[in-house]
Amino acid sequence: DQQVKQNSPSLSVQEGRISILNCDYTNSMFDYFLWYKKYPAEGPTFLISISSIKDKNEDGRFTVFLNKSAKHLSLHIVPSQPGDSAVYFCAAHLTSGTYKYIFGTGTRLKVLA
C-alpha cells in the first residue's frame, strides 16, 4: 500500500525551462512533506520541505506547492539546470511524535543542455 506515490518514473526538460515533479498521497494525517534529491552512488540529500498548514514554500529556484484538498504536492524548478539531473523523492511525515518519513518511488529528472 503506497501512501506516497510518484506516478512519473522519469521526466526530461530542456535547460532553462521549468521542471515540475508531482507527488500524491493518501493519508490526511501527514503533517509535513519533504523533497530529497539523489545523485548516482550517493545518498539522498534534503532539498526543501513544507508544512501542511502552508500551500507554498520557496527556496531559490525551488518551490514546493501543497494542495491538501487534492492530497497533491509538486516541486517546481525554475530555471532547470543540467546539474539538477537526479532522482527526486517525495516524502511525508506522519503526525506521530517520531521522525518516520514515508517515501515515494522517485522521479528521475534529466535536464537537457
Add this chain to the structure above:
Amino acid sequence: DAGVIQSPRHEVTEMGQEVTLRCKPISGHNSLFWYRQTMMRGLELLIYFNNNVPIDDSGMPEDRFSAKMPNASFSTLKIQPSEPRDSAVYFCASIIGGVNGYTFGSGTRLTVV
C-alpha cells in the same frame, strides 16, 4: 563532520551467506533509520531507533533481517541467510530533530548471487 558513514560501499555475496551492513550516525543525532531502495518500491523504511532503542521494525521483511544499535555511534543490519531478492541499496540515515529531514549515508549496494 564526516556525515553518516556506511560500510561496505559494495557487497557481493552468495545466496545463503550472512551479510552485515554497518552504520555510524552523525555524532549527537539520536534517531537512526535503515532504508532499502528498490526500483519497484522506492525507499522503504526497514527499522528505526531512538536513543539506541528500536522503535518501529514493522518494515523488516522477515526474520532473516535483524538490526542492532549497541551504542549511539554504531548500528548494524544483518541478513541471514541472504537471498537474491535482498539485492538492493541499503541506506542508513540519522536525525537530531527539526523539519529538515534526515542525513543519509552513501549507501551499501548489496548483490546476492
